[in-house]
Every structure is written in structure tokens, then in C-alpha cells.
Amino acid sequence: MAYRVVPCRLGDAEAIAVNNMTAFWDDITWRLTWMPWKDSEGIEHPGVPLEELIARGKRRYPWNLLKNRTEVRETKAVDENGKLVGFARWVMPEAHTNAWLDAQVPDASVEERDRLKELHASTTWNWRKDMNPIDDPVSKRQRSLTQPGCPELDFLAVHPDNARKGIATVLVRKGMQVAEELGIGIFMLAFNCGLNVYTRLGFQLVDQIIQDDTIYGGEGNYARYYLRLDPARKLDGEGNPEPALSEENGDDKEI
Numbered sequence: 296m297a298y299r300v301v302p303c304r305l306g307d308a309e310a311i312a313v314n315n316m317t318a319f320w321d322d323i324t325w326r327l328t329w330m331p332w333k334d335s336e337g338i339e340h341p342g343v344p345l346e347e348l349i350a351r352g353k354r355r356y357p358w359n360l361l362k363n364r365t366e367v368r369e370t371k372a373v374d375e376n377g378k379l380v381g382f383a384r385w386v387m388p389e390a391h392t393n394a395w396l397d398a399q400v401p402d403a404s405v406e407e408r409d410r411l412k413e414l415h416a417s418t419t420w421n422w423r424k425d426m427n428p429i430d431d432p433v434s435k436r437q438r439s440l441t442q443p444g445c446p447e448l449d450f451l452a453v454h455p456d457n458a459r460k461g462i463a464t465v466l467v468r469k470g471m472q473v474a475e476e477l478g479i480g481i482f483m484l485a486f487n488c489g490l491n492v493y494t495r496l497g498f499q500l501v502d503q504i505i506q507d508d509t510i511y512g513g514e515g516n517y518a519r520y521y522l523r524l525d526p527a528r529k530l531d532g533e534g535n536p537e538p539a540l541s542e543e544n545g546d547d548k549e550i
């Protein structure tokens with residue numbers, strides 16, 4: 296089946312919530328953040344089941360789509376019936392917030408924005424706070440590696456029902472084409488599941504952090520990868536990398 300990548304609109308919020316929450320539920324470390332936990336004062340917090348998370352996501356996504364619309368671009372992959380089958384969010388660098396405007400979610404009226412902001416604020420999003428430290432080193436390194444001037448692939452998700460059909464690949468290719476037209480690279484922070492999608496498309500591994508998450512109930516292999524796409528890189532007519540970056544080019548640590 297052929298999939299198209301098109302801009303998101305406010306009306307996509309519910310379908311995005313279903314897609315994104317269900318996709319990330321397959322990630323063991325992310326799923327753990329919604330499990331029951333006990334805080335430092337011994338207070339027990341119930342977990343949040345996927346169905347509840349989706350319901351909360353449906354209330355929060357409308358504002359998520361609007362809140363940073365100046366720099367954020369939201370895209371969806373749709374099947375031949377127009378059904379949303381995947382989602383990607385990109386953050387444009389300051390110098391290019393006037394680019395790729397068709398992927399900017401159209402704004403709502405002041406009254407509607409206020410209503411959606413309130414809906415978002417009144418919907419709790421209480422993940423396991425005891426797991427917060429696991430992302431501290433990840434964010435710290437991200438701050439030192441992020442490349443100003445490059446768009447960032449901020450979120451990518453494909454519902455497990457649609458897995459391994461090339462949907463993530465077409466979503467990423469769309470952003471690659473935009474970056475190519477602007478003559479700039481791409482930076483991103485990936486999870487395990489997405490790594491091959493990006494490296495196959497020509498992204499280079501810049502750095503990685505693998506952490507033991509067994510103290511939180513994980514499998515001991517919480518991996519985050521820092522990737523970049525070289526702005527000088529060329530795509531063929533179909534948006535594929537050509538040819539693969541040569542080994543002699545590649546000190547992965549250098550950015």
C-alpha cells in the first residue's frame with residue numbers, strides 16, 4: 296500500500312493520541328513510567344493503563360498541536376483511505392521558522408486556544424517521578440550535542456498494527472527532503488526501535504547512552520542514540536540516501 300505524508304490539523308488530535316500512546320506502549324522503559332510506584336514518602340501511586348493514557352492524550356493533544364506552532368511542524372502518514380497510520384513532529388531551527396509552513400497546524404481563535412489550553416492543563420499526566428533521573432544524563436548530553444540551525448525530529452510513532460510497512464521511513468524521508476531543500480542537516484535523539492530506520496536512511500550515530508533500568512523494573516538496556524544527518528548528503532529521486540556514507544568519512548563521534 297502507498298502511504299502519503301500530509302500536514303496535521305487540529306482534528307487529527309484524537310487519532311494522533313491513539314497512534315502515539317499505543318506505539319510507545321511497546322517501548323519497555325516508556326511503559327514502565329506508567330506502572331504503579333511508591334514515592335520517597337512511601338505513598339503508593341496507581342499505574343495508568345494504556346486505555347486511560349489514550350483518553351488523557353485525546354484531551355491533551357489539541358493543545359500540544361497548537362502550543363509551539365511557530366517552530367513545530369506536525370505531519371502524519373495516511374493510507375489510501377486517508378486514515379492516520381503514523382505521526383512525526385519536527386522542530387524547526389530559529390532561522391527557518393518561516394519554512395515548511397504547510398506543516399504548521401493552523402491556529403485556532405483566541406477563545407478556542409484558551410479552551411484547549413485549559414483542557415490540557417486539567418488533564419493529569421502523572422508519570423512515575425522516581426524514574427526522572429534516568430533521563431537526566433540523556434538531556435544533559437543532548438544539550439551539548441544539539442546542532443543549532445538544524446531541524447530536530449522530535450517525535451516519531453507508528454501504531455504496532457501498521458508496523459514494518461515502511462511508514463516511519465516515509466515520514467522521516469519527508470523531513471529529510473525539507474532539510475535538503477533548505478541545505479541544512481537534521482539532529483535527533485532516537486530510541487532503540489527507531490535506530491535502524493534512521494541509519495538505513497543515512498543518519499550517522501554521533502553518540503549513545505545505554506543505561507541499566509532494572510532498578511525500575513526494566514530489562515537493563517535503556518538505550519538512547521544521538522543521530523545527525525549530514526547537510527551535504529544527497530538524496531536520489533526517491534528520497535533515498537545515495538550512496539551510503541563512506542566509512543572513511545565517518546568518525547561517528549565528531550559532529
Ligand SMILES: CC(C)(COP(=O)(O)OP(=O)(O)OC[C@H]1O[C@@H](n2cnc3c(N)ncnc32)[C@H](O)[C@@H]1OP(=O)(O)O)[C@@H](O)C(=O)NCCC(=O)NCCS
Pocket residue numbers: 318319321322381450451452453454457458459460461462463464465484485486487488489490491492
Ligand atoms: C520505530 C517505529 C517508528 C518504526 O515504525 P515502522 O513504520 O514500523 O518502521 P519502518 O517500517 O519504516 O521500518 C521498519 C524498521 O523499524 C524497526 N522496527 C519496527 N518495529 C519494530 C519493533 N517492534 N521492534 C524493533 N524494531 C522495530 C526495525 O528496524 C524495522 O526494520 P526491520 O523490519 O528490517 O527489522 C515504530 O516501531 C514505533 O513507533 N515504535 C515505538 C515508538 C518509538 O520508538 N519511536 C521512535 C522514536 S526514535
